[in-house]
Amino acid sequence: MTTKTELLQGTLGLLLMRAVADEALHGYALVHRLNIISGGRLSVPQGSLYPALHRLENAGLLKSTWGETDTGREAKFYRLTAKGRKRLESEMAEWRELSVAISLVLGTA
Helix, strand or coil, X not given: CCCCECCCCCHHHHHHXXXXXXXXXXXXXXXXXXXXXXXXXXXXXXXXXXXXXXXXXXXXXXXEXXXXXCCCCEEEEEEECHHHHHHHHHHHHHHHHXXXXXXXXXXXX
């Protein structure tokens, strides 16, 4: 049985930046990619997705452009900016350190 995992506060931005690091994606494609990569364990509700994308865009970490999806619909596509790429690298390094520390405390390292 696969269970959905609630995202820890502050991790959604990191995951969204990582999802668009390789190519620009629209909202539905972002949610789908995170779900697939996580083996169905992560589900991002639209009520959390779009405010997070707007925060990242307002912070200059993402840039959006309008385009056409594979199904012919108009959608906003998000991509990582140079500032976003630097932030992503920094946050990934911090996450790795935190993961190691938690693993040590839990005795799973």
